[in-house]
Amino acid sequence: MITNKYFPRLFVIEMVVLVIALIYLSPFYFVVVNSLKPFGEIIENAASLPSTIRWDNFVKAWNTVSFPTVFLNSLLVTSFSIAGMVLLGAMAAWRMVRRPHKISGLIFVLFVSAMVIPFQSVMIPMVKVAKMFGLLNSIPGIVVIYFGFGMPLTVFLLHGFVKSIPKELEESAYIDGCSTFQSFFQIVFPLMRTMVVTVIILQTLWIWNDFLLPLLVLFDESIRTIPLGIFSFFGQYLNQWDSALATLIMGMVPIIIFFLILQNYIIKGITAGSIKS
Amino acid sequence: MNNRRLRDIREDIFFIGPGFIIFTLIVLFSFVLGIYYSFTEWNGVNKEALWVGIDNYLQVFKGDEQAGVSAVFTLKFTLASVILANLLAFFLALALTLPLKNAKLMRTIIFLPNVIGGIILGFVWRFIFTNSFVSIGELTGIGFFELPWLGTPITGFWGSVIVFVWQRTGYLMMIYVAAIVSIDDTLLEAAYIDGASQLHMLTKIIIPLTVQAITVCVFLALSWTTKMFDVIFALTKGGPFGSTETFAMNIYYEAFQYNNYGLGSAKAILFFIVVGFISTAQVLITKKWEVEA
Numbered sequence: 224m225i226t227n228k229y230f231p232r233l234f235v236i237e238m239v240v241l242v243i244a245l246i247y248l249s250p251f252y253f254v255v256v257n258s259l260k261p262f263g264e265i266i267e268n269a270a271s272l273p274s275t276i277r278w279d280n281f282v283k284a285w286n287t288v289s290f291p292t293v294f295l296n297s298l299l300v301t302s303f304s305i306a307g308m309v310l311l312g313a314m315a316a317w318r319m320v321r322r323p324h325k326i327s328g329l330i331f332v333l334f335v336s337a338m339v340i341p342f343q344s345v346m347i348p349m350v351k352v353a354k355m356f357g358l359l360n361s362i363p364g365i366v367v368i369y370f371g372f373g374m375p376l377t378v379f380l381l382h383g384f385v386k387s388i389p390k391e392l393e394e395s396a397y398i399d400g401c402s403t404f405q406s407f408f409q410i411v412f413p414l415m416r417t418m419v420v421t422v423i424i425l426q427t428l429w430i431w432n433d434f435l436l437p438l439l440v441l442f443d444e445s446i447r448t449i450p451l452g453i454f455s456f457f458g459q460y461l462n463q464w465d466s467a468l469a470t471l472i473m474g475m476v477p478i479i480i481f482f483l484i485l486q487n488y489i490i491k492g493i494t495a496g497s498i499k500s
Numbered sequence: 501m502n503n504r505r506l507r508d509i510r511e512d513i514f515f516i517g518p519g520f521i522i523f524t525l526i527v528l529f530s531f532v533l534g535i536y537y538s539f540t541e542w543n544g545v546n547k548e549a550l551w552v553g554i555d556n557y558l559q560v561f562k563g564d565e566q567a568g569v570s571a572v573f574t575l576k577f578t579l580a581s582v583i584l585a586n587l588l589a590f591f592l593a594l595a596l597t598l599p600l601k602n603a604k605l606m607r608t609i610i611f612l613p614n615v616i617g618g619i620i621l622g623f624v625w626r627f628i629f630t631n632s633f634v635s636i637g638e639l640t641g642i643g644f645f646e647l648p649w650l651g652t653p654i655t656g657f658w659g660s661v662i663v664f665v666w667q668r669t670g671y672l673m674m675i676y677v678a679a680i681v682s683i684d685d686t687l688l689e690a691a692y693i694d695g696a697s698q699l700h701m702l703t704k705i706i707i708p709l710t711v712q713a714i715t716v717c718v719f720l721a722l723s724w725t726t727k728m729f730d731v732i733f734a735l736t737k738g739g740p741f742g743s744t745e746t747f748a749m750n751i752y753y754e755a756f757q758y759n760n761y762g763l764g765s766a767k768a769i770l771f772f773i774v775v776g777f778i779s780t781a782q783v784l785i786t787k788k789w790e791v792e793a
Contacts, residue, residue: 371526432617
């Protein structure tokens with residue numbers, strides 16, 4: 224671009240952005256260095272490097288929040304919720320695009336309008352409804368609740384995408400004697416994968432990190448997700464920063480790894496997803 | 501003919517039915533039930549909710565000081581955060597679409613906080629404000645770090661804004677980057693040859709051509725800030741003295757801590773109306789702006 228011709232100026236801009244990037248990284252620095260110190264050393268100086276590296280805090284944090292359990296619970300809740308909402312959402316979106324009629328048009332409008340309802344506006348009765356249907360305090364239960372809340376965005380994004388898939392493929396499949404079910408599962412669904420990836424990414428960032436919904440419907444210690452495990456740790460050991468910081472790091476690591484591996488997809492997914500909505 | 505229609509209906513039910521039924525029961529049914537609860541007094545335990553008409557709504561406006569404090573905090577927080585996060589994101593996007601050496605790495609770093617849960621980020625920053633800042637202040641003597649962070653209503657407010665901006669700038673920046681990259685380079689080159697100043701190119705070419713991204717980003721930032729819950733719940737717990745309690749937190753406390761489900765529901769419905777009004781107004785205003793630009 225044009226600014227190429229102003230090399231010194233470009234250098235100044237690079238330095239400014241670099242400083243901002245370092246400021247953005249600094250919270251991670253503080254958390255990591257202090258998680259390796261004993262409590263007394265944190266209180267003395269919460270900015271310095273540790274005098275000796277000690278992993279005790281991590282051992283204590285791992286056991287206190289029972290990390291393997293909360294990690295597995297988060298994994299189960301996130302993956303089953305997303306698998307279900309993608310399948311149900313794709314089926315509904317495809318059918319509404321290909322066989323439009325008044326009722327399915329109305330259903331689509333309902334899905335889209337529900338996107339403006341803030342979660343906090345329905346959470347009080349939602350707990351009551353969940354209780355009515357036996358969905359409280361269980362992992363399958365919260366998965367079904369996520370199906371409900373995830374449906375609008377999923378249907379909306381896939382609905383837009385199905386319109387761009389040429390009809391001819393399905394039509395020739397019908398001529399070859401395919402049933403509706405076969406043509407959806409064998410032909411259309413695989414073609415939807417670009418948008419399915421976007422949906423999976425957006426919903427993973429939401430469900431993996433979600434706090435309020437699990438707080439309202441999961442009670443037993445054995446079914447806590449990572450955010451709930453961390454929250455209850457802080458409830459018990461307020462300001463015990465040595466092991467608390469180790470807990471926070473363990474909570475962050477899985478999703479950071481997920482991000483770094485799938486970085487390019489995530490950023491494409493986010494820009495595609497938000498421009499559509 | 502009849503057979504075919506029957507088959508069509510069966511297939512409609514098979515494909516659309518499951519998703520729509522779950523959605524209806526969990527979201528729509530809850531929403532309607534919430535409207536009903538908002539006209540009742542109910543503690544969550546009793547079998548029957550007692551019909552009280554519009555008393556709960558009157559109560560929110562007249563007898564509930566904390567609800568007012570939360571509403572004002574949420575509005576101020578929204579205003580400051582939406583503006584600051586978007587300005588910073590836009591200028592970072594401008595800089596990071598220049599041919600800088602480490603542009604990709606810096607984008608990744610600035611985006612990173614977005615993938616981490618709000619509860620975790622809130623606790624991280626509680627530690628930084630109350631411990632690391634103190635140590636930095638002692639070492640450097642810079643007044644900014646020696647403020648009583650999170651200890652007063654003002655530092656609580658700006659602390660919340662700082663965390664929000666830090667958390668979300670990267671997301672908005674990515675959307676702005678995509679919009680700026682898609683601007684036709686020949687336009688900028690032509691303007692440059694014609695002797696346009698950098699400021700001119702920004703205000704006459706870049707901003708008008710990224711108006712759509714601005715609409716999207718303001719919309720997103722509004723929906724995050726008006727509904728803010730987890731980050732501040734972990735950061736300040738609404739303190740000191742309820743001064744940093746968001747309206748979403750106020751609804752939560754009303755229902756699940758004080759067990760006033762009716763009053764909580766009335767607040768939830770008002771919340772829906774106000775948030776809906778703000779986002780509709782924003783979309784309409786920026787759409788008009790898009791046409792003019």
